[in-house]
Amino acid sequence: MGDQSLLDRASAAAAEHANVTVSINPATLEKLGHVDNTDLTRLPAMFAAARSAQALWAQQSFAERASHIKKMRDYIVANAEELASIVARDNGKSRVDALATEVLPCALACNWYMKNAAKVLKPKSLGVSSILFFNKRSQVMHVPMGVVGIISPWNYPLSIPFGELVMGLMAGNAIMLKVAAQTPLVGKAIEAIVAAGELPVGLFHHVVGSGGAVSTAFFKHRIDKLFFTGSVATGKQLMAQAAENLTPLSLELGGNDPMIVLADADLERAANGAAWAGYQNAGQSCGGVARIYVDRRVHDQFVTLLAEKTRKMRHGVDTDFELEMGAMTTHNQLKVVERHVQDALDKGARIAAQSSAKGPTPGYFFPATLLTNVHDDMLTMKEETFGPVMAVVPFDSEEEAIRKANNSDLGLTSSVWTRNQAKGKAIAARLETGVTAINDHLYTHGLSETPWGGWKLSGIGRTHGAHGLAEMTHTKVINWDILPAKRNLWWFPFSKHTHQALLAALRFAFPRSLGEYVGSSLKLTPYLLKKMFTSWK
Numbered sequence: 001m002g003d004q005s006l007l008d009r010a011s012a013a014a015a016e017h018a019n020v021t022v023s024i025n026p027a028t029l030e031k032l033g034h035v036d037n038t039d040l041t042r043l044p045a046m047f048a049a050a051r052s053a054q055a056l057w058a059q060q061s062f063a064e065r066a067s068h069i070k071k072m073r074d075y076i077v078a079n080a081e082e083l084a085s086i087v088a089r090d091n092g093k094s095r096v097d098a099l100a101t102e103v104l105p106c107a108l109a110c111n112w113y114m115k116n117a118a119k120v121l122k123p124k125s126l127g128v129s130s131i132l133f134f135n136k137r138s139q140v141m142h143v144p145m146g147v148v149g150i151i152s153p154w155n156y157p158l159s160i161p162f163g164e165l166v167m168g169l170m171a172g173n174a175i176m177l178k179v180a181a182q183t184p185l186v187g188k189a190i191e192a193i194v195a196a197g198e199l200p201v202g203l204f205h206h207v208v209g210s211g212g213a214v215s216t217a218f219f220k221h222r223i224d225k226l227f228f229t230g231s232v233a234t235g236k237q238l239m240a241q242a243a244e245n246l247t248p249l250s251l252e253l254g255g256n257d258p259m260i261v262l263a264d265a266d267l268e269r270a271a272n273g274a275a276w277a278g279y280q281n282a283g284q285s286c287g288g289v290a291r292i293y294v295d296r297r298v299h300d301q302f303v304t305l306l307a308e309k310t311r312k313m314r315h316g317v318d319t320d321f322e323l324e325m326g327a328m329t330t331h332n333q334l335k336v337v338e339r340h341v342q343d344a345l346d347k348g349a350r351i352a353a354q355s356s357a358k359g360p361t362p363g364y365f366f367p368a369t370l371l372t373n374v375h376d377d378m379l380t381m382k383e384e385t386f387g388p389v390m391a392v393v394p395f396d397s398e399e400e401a402i403r404k405a406n407n408s409d410l411g412l413t414s415s416v417w418t419r420n421q422a423k424g425k426a427i428a429a430r431l432e433t434g435v436t437a438i439n440d441h442l443y444t445h446g447l448s449e450t451p452w453g454g455w456k457l458s459g460i461g462r463t464h465g466a467h468g469l470a471e472m473t474h475t476k477v478i479n480w481d482i483l484p485a486k487r488n489l490w491w492f493p494f495s496k497h498t499h500q501a502l503l504a505a506l507r508f509a510f511p512r513s514l515g516e517y518v519g520s521s522l523k524l525t526p527y528l529l530k531k532m533f534t535s536w537k
Contacts, residue, residue: 019036019037020034020035020036020037021034021035021036021037021181021184021208021209022034022184023035023089023090023183023184023185024182025089025090025092025363026091026092026182026326026327026328026329026330026363026364027089027092027316027317027318027326027327027361027362027363027364027365028317028362028363029362029363029364032089032090032185033185034184035184035185035187035188035208036208037208037209038206038207038208038209038214040207040209040213040214040217043207043217043221044221046176046202046205046207047147047176047221047222049201049202049205050147050174050175050176050202050203050205051146051147051174052202053174053199053200053201053202053203054144054146054147054172054173054174054203056200057169057172057173057174057199057200057203058144058172058173060172062117062118062121062122062170063118065114065117065169065170065172066114066115066117066118066170068169068197068198068199069110069113069114069166069169069170069197070110070114071196071197071198072110072166072193072194072196072197073107073110073111073114074196075192075193075196075197076103076106076107076110076193077107079192080099080103080104080107081095081099083098083102083103083106083158083189083193084098084099084102084103085098086185086186086189087102087103087157087158087183087186087189088318088326089185090157090182090183090184090185090186091154091155091157091182091183091186091326091329092282092326092327092328092329092363092364093281093282093326093327094318094321094323094324094325094326095318095321096321097280097281097325097326098158101156101159101280101281101446102156102157102158102159103158103159104446105159105163105445105446105448106158106159106162106163106193108446108448109159109162109163109166109167109448110166111448112448112449113166113167113170113448113469114166114170116449116466116469117170117171117469120466120469120470121142121170121171121469121470121473123139123140123141123142123478124139124140124141125137125138125139126138126139126140130509131508131509132489132505132508132509135481135482135483135485135532136479136480136481136482137479137480137481137482138477138478138479139477139478139479140475140476140477141475141476141477141478142171142469142470142473142474142475142476143172143473143474143476144171144172144173144472144473144474145168145171145173145224145225145248145472145473145474146173146174146224146225147173147174147175147176147223147224148168148173148174148175148176148223148224148225148226148227148472149175149176149177149178149215149218149223149225149226149227150164150165150168150175150176150177150178150226150227151178151211151214151215151218151226151227151228151229151230152164152177152178152179152180152229153180153229153230154180154181154182154183154329154330155281155284155285155286155329155386156281156285156445157179157180157182157183157186157187158186158189158190159445159446160229161177161179161190162190162193163448163463163464163468164227164463164468165177165190165194165204167463167464167468167469167472168227168472169199169203169204170469171469171472171473172473173224173472174202174203174204174205175203175204175205176205176207176218176223177190177204177205177206177207178206178207178208178209178211178214178215178218179206179208180211181209181210181211182329182330183329184208187206187208188206190206191206211234215228215238215241216241219241219242219244219245219247222245222247223247224247224248225247225248225249225250225471225472226238226242226247226248226249226250227249227250227461227463228249228250228251228252229251229252229253229286230252230253230254231253231254232253232254232410232457235251235253235459238251239251249460249461250453250459250460250461250462250463250471251459251460251461252286252412252452252453252454252458252459252461252463253286253410253454253457253458253459254286254384254386254410254412254457254458254459255286255287255288255290255384255410255411255412255413255433255454255458256290256291256381256382256383256384256385256408256410257287257288257289257290257291257410257412257413257414257415257433257441258289258290258291258292258293258404258405258408258414258415258431258433259274259277259289259291259292259293259414259415259417259441260293260395260401260402260405260414260415260416260417260427260431261292261293261294261295261298261302261417262295262398262416262417262418262420262423262424263295263297263298264418264419264420265298265417265418265419265439266417266419266439267298267301267302267305268305269417269439270302270305270417270439271302271305271306271308271309272309273289273415273417273439273440273441274289274292274306274309274390274441275306275309275310275313275368276441276442277289277415277440277441277442277443278290278292278368278388278389278390279310279313279324279325279355279368279388279390280325280442281326282315282325282326282327282328282329282366282387282388283337283368283385283386283387283388283389283390284328284329284333284386284387285442286384286386286412286458287412287413287435287441287442287444287445288441288442289390289415289441289442290380290384290385290389290390290391291381291390291391291393291404291405291408292306292390292391292392292393293393293394293395293401293404293405294392294393294394294395295394295395295401296394296395296396299392299394302392303352303370303372303392306352306353306370306390306392307352307353307370308353310352310353310354310355310368310369310370311353311354311355311356312355313325313355313356313367313368314355314356314357314358315327315355315356315357315358315361315365315367315368315388316357316358316359316360316361316365317359317360317361317362317363319359322358323358324355324368325355325368325388327361327363327364327365328364328365328366328387329364330364331364333364333386333387334364334365334366334387336385336386336387337366337385337386337387337388337389338366339379340378340379340380340383340385340387340389341369341371341380341389343378343379343380344371344374344378344379344380344391347375347377347378348373348375349371349372349373349374349378349391350371350372350373351369351370351371352370352371352372352392353369353370354367354368354369354370355367355368355369355388366387366388366389367388368388369388369389369390370390370392371389371390371391371392372391372392374391374392374393375393376404376407378391382408384410398427401427402427402430402431405431406430406431406432408456409456409457410454410456410457410458411432411433411434411454411455411456411457411458412433412434412435412453412454412455412458412459413433413434413435413436413437413441413442413444413454414428414431414433414435414436414437415436415437415438415439415440415441416428416431416436416437416438416439417438417439418438418439421438424438424439425438432455432456433454433455433458434451434452434453434454434455434458434462435450435452435454445464447464447465448464448465449464449465449466450464450465451463451464451465451466451467451468452464452465452468483532485532485533486531486532486533486534486535486536487531487532487536488531488532489501489502489505489527489528489531489532490502491531491536492536493536497527498527500523500527501523501524501527501528501531503520504520504521504523504524504527505520505524505528507520508520508521508524
């Protein structure tokens with residue numbers, strides 16, 4: 001875990017100033033710097049500026065908005081190494097990890113949204129639903145929400161908020177961003193990226209401070225929509241606050257994700273994939289592998305392979321790029337992982353393998369850990385451990401595997417590993433998660449075109465792709481007549497003739513015979529023309 005005196009110094013540094021947010025490197029426990037907290041009395045002025053800038057921004061074309069996003073993308077590419085270093089030091093992950101899962105997805109997001117937002121959000125005409133409405137035409141358009149709030153977590157402090165930021169901007173919104181208090185320097189890095197985009201003054205604001213105070217202030221000042229990524233408990237609190245004004249929310253609240261390995265799977269690929277998706281970012285991935293269900297016929301072989309991969313893992317302080325796993329980001333989360341593993345061991349689990357430390361590990365380190373002999377009443381099977389721990393369980397039938405995989409109140413992602421694509425897709429369709437990958441796991445968060453979000457307590461709403469863009473807008477219908485009618489069939493005045501015409505319209509639309517179709521059309525047509533083209537006198 002690390003030297004207690006260093007832990008004490010880190011705690012003291014974090015409490016050094018009441019009006020700043022201090023950055024501590026989780027791997028070394030050294031103070032990196034601090035960021036001044038936002039004076040929340042300034043929020044009314046910030047919201048006013050955001051609303052004013054957004055009104056003008058919404059009038060710009062998609063191409064004009066994209067020109068600003070392109071500048072951000074170019075800045076990310078030009079400064080990729082520095083950005084990866086900032087994320088690694090602020091969050092504790094390795095620089096390779098930060099480059100692969102934080103910086104690269106940000107550039108990809110810029111590229112996809114600047115090229116596809118217009119196609120996704122442009123007005124779309126709807127077909128006529130019935131001949132009875134021959135005179136009506138409808139169009140669906142997407143109107144920007146206004147000022148969108150983003151409250152982001154510490155596990156992917158750059159890629160999670162930045163992807164949502166780009167979606168919001170391309171959809172025509174202003175952005176109020178609150179990054180996690182544990183990674184304030186990444187927030188400053190996002191400021192630099194946005195500044196490179198040369199946005200209109202007031203369109204983007206970075207708010208620094210206590211998450212609870214900031215979210216309360218957002219609701220108080222009538223944020224138009226809030227996107228939150230974090231814990232289930234906090235998500236429920238935000239929903240309660242949002243209820244007062246029915247503020248729309250998009251919540252991504254974590255997972256305890258299953259992986260199903262069938263007997264015909266490529267076990268080498270499955271073990272490699274599990275090692276990456278389970279231990280990447282020190283296991284602090286809501287969409288990472290946590291529970292692995294393996295066909296009993298290949299269980300022992302799979303465990304042997306995954307144990308070999310686990311033992312080859314190196315965790316430690318990133319000095320030369322030569323390690324697979326960095327530190328956990330917070331001391332509290334480290335304690336959760338320690339408690340879950342100890343609970344499993346006390347209930348009969350066995351550690352099949354762990355990673356090795358490379359050099360001194362003064363910070364919040366926990367080794368990559370593979371557990372076997374696990375059962376459903378262990379904490380790591382019931383709750384989100386959010387650390388570098390995976391548990392392997394054998395199964396005897398596909399039905400059992402599906403049942404066990406779905407036995408969770410969380411449902412973010414899952415995976416099926418098989419050489420039979422058809423079987424993999426059939427099982428995937430039955431798994432109660434927002435995303436299921438076949439022969440892969442976790443990476444779809446980096447695919448800008450795919451929706452991201454979960455079922456059950458994993459949250460509500462979606463980000464990313466066309467669905468994410470749509471969530472940044474109000475869906476609005478515009479409807480009109482193509483002929484200048486005076487009245488609709490169902491308008492006043494009512495009479496016996498109105499009643500007969502409506503019955504004729506029903507039987508004209510859904511005739512039971514050719515004769516009924518002809519007869520109803522003869523009754524309906526003159527009354528309809530009279531109603532449409534004469535005034536009510």
